[in-house]
Amino acid sequence: MLSIPTFPETDHQIVRSLASYSDRELVSLHQLHPEQGKFFAALFCRYGAIVHSVVQHAVESQLQADYLFAIAWRQIFGELHRVKLAADPEATNWQNWLIDITGNTIAQIEVPPSAQIRYTLNTAPPPLWCYLERGLDLLPPLSRLIVVMTQSLKWKDRRISAYLQGEGQQIPPDSIPNYLIAGYQQLEAAVPQDIREIYQSGIGKQADALN
Structure with missing residues (x-):
């Protein structure tokens, strides 16, 4: 039987x-203050167990459930900026909307076998994962490319250098680590400060989950 994970960020101040x-209020504040991540994190903590209980029925393993759970929250994050909730608290459709997005994700996503899944919930909890991906999209193209080739493709410095030279970028292998460090610093700066405080972890480790 699959289990619902705990969410340690719930206890963060x-x-x-x-x-x-x-x-x-949380949805409205998230929409009004996209530079802050705490409102999305609070919604995740409040409804994480519900979403996980829904996705469990669509997969066979805990790893697949955690992966689909993260994908569902990525979909929620992508749609959250435009959802409009009823002003009357008694008429709010938030939970129905949340379940609908989760259901649509289950219907649209083909979950890979457990052996092919690199994502782990403890390494990159969905709120952190969402903001890391958004931050990655904001990086300068060269920084983003080097981070992705290092973390997602597991390329070594020499191979990255050779690829970049083929694209007209004359960067020797021994300079790649400097570009990578700069990329991590840029990525960290692109993640909201409150998200960094909640998760209190180095960006480089979590970037490994981006794929």
Whole structure:
């Protein structure tokens, strides 16, 4: 039987400070303040168990469930900026919308076999994963390419250098680590400060989950 994971970020002071906010308030604040990640993190903590319980029925292994769970939250994150909730708390459709997005994700995503999944929930919890991916999209093209080739493709410095030279970028292998460090620094700066505080981890390790 698959299990619902625990979410340690629920106990973080930043998330706990939002406990009295309604779902509608959290969604509205997330939309008004995209530079802050705490409102999305609070929604994730509040409804993570519900979403995970839904995706469990579509897969066979815990690893597949965690992967599909993360994909569902990535879909939720992508759609959240435009959802409109009813002003009347009694008429809110937030939970229905959340379940609908999760259901659509299950229907559209072909979950790979467990052996092919590199994502782990502990390494990159969905809120951190979502903001890392958004930050990666904001990086300068060269920085993004070197980070992706290093982390997702597992290429060595010499191979990265050879590829870049083929693309007209004359960067010797011994300079690749400097570009990579700069890329990590740029990526970290692109992640909201409150998300960095909640997860308190180096960006390089979590970037390994981006694929």
